Structures are given as C-alpha cells and as structure tokens.
Amino acid sequence: MSTVEVKQITLQDVSFEEDIFIDVRSPAEFTEYQIPNAINVPLFSNEERAKVGTAYKQKSKEHAIELGLSMYAPKILAFFKKLKGLQEEMPTKRMVIYCWRGGMRSKTIAGTVGLLGVECYQLVGGIRSFRQYVQKGLEQEALKKRNFIVVAGHTGSRKTEILQVLKRKGYPVIDLEALAGHRGSIFGHIGMKPKSQKQFESLLLEQLQQLENSSYLIIEAESKRIGHIILPDFIIKGKENGVRVELDYPFWSRVEHIYNTYQPEKYKENIYEAIMKMRKYLSSQLLDELDVLQQKEDFKSIFSKLLEEYYDPRYDYAFSKYQTSSIHIEFEDLNSGVGKMIAFIEKYRTKITG
Structure with a gap:
C-alpha cells in the first residue's frame, strides 16, 4: 500500500x-x-x-x-x-x-x-x-466583545423551552445544555446523550461562528460545569456580567414540568439512582419521606419535596450572592413567558444598538 x-x-x-x-x-x-x-x-x-x-x-x-x-x-x-x-x-x-x-x-x-x-x-x-x-477558534471568540442576556430561574421554570422557542424565532441563543447533552443537575443526564468535552467545544464554536454578527447572545444561567462539561471562561464571564432575566413560574407548574420532562415511568431506575447520589446532601427526615414516596411511586411528590428542601434553597442562596440586579418576568404558561421575553429582548436590543 x-x-x-x-x-x-x-x-x-x-x-x-x-x-x-x-x-x-x-x-x-x-x-x-x-x-x-x-x-x-x-x-x-x-x-x-x-x-x-x-x-x-x-x-x-x-x-x-x-x-x-x-x-x-x-x-x-x-x-x-x-x-x-x-x-x-x-x-x-x-x-x-x-x-x-x-x-x-x-x-x-x-x-x-x-x-x-x-x-x-x-x-x-x-x-x-x-x-x-476548534481550540484556536474558541480563543478568538473569547477576545470578542459581546453582550449577554442570561436567562435564570428556579429548577423547572421552563428556561430551556423558552430558549428553544426564541432560537426558532431567530434570536441569538446558545443552548448550552443542548450542546452538552445534559441538563446540568444530578438528574441532568436522564433521557439525554451527554457529549464529550471535545464535541461540546466543537458544537459551541460552530454556533458562535453562526452568530458572529450578533452584538449579543442569549444563554441560560449555568454553573461552571454541565455534567462533565466545563464551560469556557469567557462564557462564565459573560454570564456574570450579563443582563440577568429571572423567570418566575408557579411552583406546582414547575413540578408538573419536571414530571413531564423526566418521564419517571420510563426512567424510574435512573431517577432512583440520581436520588441515591444526592443522599449525603439531604436530611435524614427528608430521606425517610423520599423512601416512602418511592415505594408509592409518587413522583410528583418526590419532585416537590426536592424542590422545596434542596433545589430552591440552594438556588436562593446562590441568587443572593449575585452581584448585579435582575429583571423579573412572571408568567403562567409558555406562550406568555416567550412573549414577555421577546418584549424585553427587543427593548434591550434597541438600547445597546442606540
């Protein structure tokens, strides 16, 4: 040969x-x-x-x-x-x-x-x-000056869905969770196909290049890690310095959304495994309550307990440490949430473009 x-x-x-x-x-x-x-x-x-x-x-x-x-x-x-x-x-x-x-x-x-x-x-x-x-491309992207709109909110606030609708409507959204194949929490891999760090960075560069003419980007308020993926420093800096939009969605609507997202009848064992990984962070009383609810397969009650006693307190504490103020958007359904987000984005876009 x-x-x-x-x-x-x-x-x-x-x-x-x-x-x-x-x-x-x-x-x-x-x-x-x-x-x-x-x-x-x-x-x-x-x-x-x-x-x-x-x-x-x-x-x-x-x-x-x-x-x-x-x-x-x-x-x-x-x-x-x-x-x-x-x-x-x-x-x-x-x-x-x-x-x-x-x-x-x-x-x-x-x-x-x-x-x-x-x-x-x-x-x-x-x-x-x-x-x-890819590595060189991301280094070049890190040097660009861009504004960020950061979509935040408690677990289950339909942030990802709103971002997806905005993206379909042509807004400059970088869906970091979709690129990572992970939703970011201990449960985040369920029903997803997690990407490698290399693949994530390749997909991220591709989207950034597609949006190179946009003066701003819309992202979700993620931590440094999404599953095993580590976000680039310039994305984290953009999140920290960006305009933060806090989504306020009713508690029981959040529970319902989480239930529909994680499909517990289909992924029951995966959910139980995720709860096992959380046990060291939960009180003995909450663990006893979760054990009873698991035996009943009462997943909505499981999700509501985890929100009340684990996810919401952690989020509220992190939110209290955030340095910049937030714009709050209250909504009852997806359409109204999207509509209010678009109204804010258009106002923001007019402001930064003069």
Whole structure:
C-alpha cells in the first residue's frame, strides 16, 4: 500500500459545508468526537482496534500492521461499495477521509479506494488538526466583545423551552445544555446523550461562528460545569456580567414540568439512582419521606419535596450572592413567558444598538 499515491488536503482547504467527510476511526472514537456531518465508515470495530493496539504495545509495530491488514483485507469490497455509493449520491462533493492524526488508517482506505477509482483525499493531521482548529477558534471568540442576556430561574421554570422557542424565532441563543447533552443537575443526564468535552467545544464554536454578527447572545444561567462539561471562561464571564432575566413560574407548574420532562415511568431506575447520589446532601427526615414516596411511586411528590428542601434553597442562596440586579418576568404558561421575553429582548436590543 505504501507505493499507492494518496492525494492529501489540509484543513484550511476543506469546506465543512461542501465536502463529504469520512471518519474511518472506530465507532467509539467517532461517538466521542467527530468533524461536523462526518460519516463513520470504520476501518476496525472497537474490539479490533483494541487488539491491534495491544499487538503494537506488546509485540511490535510490524506485527500490529500485519494484524490490521488481515482484518481489513476481507472488508475491501464493502469499503469500496460504500464509498463509491456515497460518491454517486453526491457527485459534486469532494470526499475527505480522516482518522486520528492522518496516519495509516486513513491512508490505507484512501489508497485502496483511490486505486479502485473513487476520487478522494486524505486529511493531513486527521481529527487532531480539527481539534487544534476548534481550540484556536474558541480563543478568538473569547477576545470578542459581546453582550449577554442570561436567562435564570428556579429548577423547572421552563428556561430551556423558552430558549428553544426564541432560537426558532431567530434570536441569538446558545443552548448550552443542548450542546452538552445534559441538563446540568444530578438528574441532568436522564433521557439525554451527554457529549464529550471535545464535541461540546466543537458544537459551541460552530454556533458562535453562526452568530458572529450578533452584538449579543442569549444563554441560560449555568454553573461552571454541565455534567462533565466545563464551560469556557469567557462564557462564565459573560454570564456574570450579563443582563440577568429571572423567570418566575408557579411552583406546582414547575413540578408538573419536571414530571413531564423526566418521564419517571420510563426512567424510574435512573431517577432512583440520581436520588441515591444526592443522599449525603439531604436530611435524614427528608430521606425517610423520599423512601416512602418511592415505594408509592409518587413522583410528583418526590419532585416537590426536592424542590422545596434542596433545589430552591440552594438556588436562593446562590441568587443572593449575585452581584448585579435582575429583571423579573412572571408568567403562567409558555406562550406568555416567550412573549414577555421577546418584549424585553427587543427593548434591550434597541438600547445597546442606540
């Protein structure tokens, strides 16, 4: 394969919108992090990659290469048909093949299918070059001066839903929880697909670039961490210095919203596991009450107890430490909440644009 000429292309010369990106890393690597809109056509399965890696460490590079080639050889026809089919579906697009660092996996695939007539390029530097691009891009975003509108409120105040509606209406919303695949609390992973830090940063940069002409951004009042994701310092600074809008939604409406969001009949065991992780923060009396409610599967009462005795007091304490004043918006339903938010945003936008 080393004698096959493989055409290469750098990240500076690709188009994320126009090119077809073929990620030949294992499914696990792809799930953790990938170039936007890439298609995973793995050279090795997760198990096969582990075997090749073990052979490399315990025996030699040559042995690992031989093992890898023996695994790949039976798949050549399937790879050719897959990539040929993609090329025929999108004949005007360039095909760019990448692996971790532009090494043997992508070169092997590009060389094989190229020899068989599939026009393709190997990405120089692999996904590591894309990672460097993301890091540099976020550093540049951190230098930009932007105003922030920060949407806050007690747990269950429908902040995320309001942000989603605003985004659909064209307002410059960065939905940090959606990018993280996590809602931010101990329960936040339930029903979600948490993203890796690398994937989160890639998605964040993409959205920031899409909103580069906006003089302000709308975000939710998040802590430094959303699940395992750590927010960039410039987002935290924007939250701390931004205009804060406090949503006031009725208590029992919040309970109902939490119930509908977390679907306890479907995710009962996940909810119980989350409560177990909270036990050290809860009083013995509250734990006894929660145990009784769990036996009854009275989830609305469970949620109301957690709001009253855990989440609301913690939020109120944090809110008391906030340095800037807040604009309060009271609402009874989603439509009125969105309407009042839009009215505030339009007034705010007029103020900052003169």
